[in-house]
Amino acid sequence: MKPKHTQGPWIVGKRVAEPGKIDRILVGREGQPGMVEYTVASIHGYSENADDNARVIAAAPELLSYLKEAVEDCPCTVAERASGHLVRCRAPFWQEAIDKAEGRS
Ligand SMILES: [Zn+2]
Numbered sequence: 379m380k381p382k383h384t385q386g387p388w389i390v391g392k393r394v395a396e397p398g399k400i401d402r403i404l405v406g407r408e409g410q411p412g413m414v415e416y417t418v419a420s421i422h423g424y425s426e427n428a429d430d431n432a433r434v435i436a437a438a439p440e441l442l443s444y445l446k447e448a449v450e451d452c453p454c455t456v457a458e459r460a461s462g463h464l465v466r467c468r469a470p471f472w473q474e475a476i477d478k479a480e481g482r483s
Contacts, residue, residue: 382480383418383439384406384407384416384418384439385407385439386407386438386439386440386443387407387408387436387439387440388405388406388407388408388418388435388436388437388438388439389405389406389407389408389412389414389436390403390404390405390414390429390432390433390436391403391404391405391406391412391413391414392404392424400424401422401423401424402420402421402422402423402424403420403421403424403428403429403432404417404419404420404421404432405417405418405419405420405421405432405435405436406418406419418435419432419435438479442476442479445472445475445476446476448469448472449469449472449473449476452467452468452469453467454467454469
């Protein structure tokens with residue numbers, strides 16, 4: 379199934395309000411190299427913490443894609459998956475994160 383979110387990869391960009399002053403951090407699809415073309419998140423103000431948050435947001439499409447692969451590749455049998463996976467399998471937790479990202483929880 380094709381994801382409903384804006385296709386990645388996403389990048390982090392900074393909006394400069396005036397020379398030397400970043401007033402907003404943008405996350406979105408890249409247009410020109412290094413420039414956000416389509417904004418999916420806008421963080422007002424600038425701080426190191428906001429920059430870190432923006433990087434987490436920008437990584438989301440790839441993280442989601444790899445997490446889906448990890449769930450598909452879990453070592454459990456069909457029967458074990460149907461009964462909630464093996465105790466050591468982390469796939470149910472990964473699936474919870476996927477459900478959260480896709481609005482099912
Ligand atoms: Zn499993």
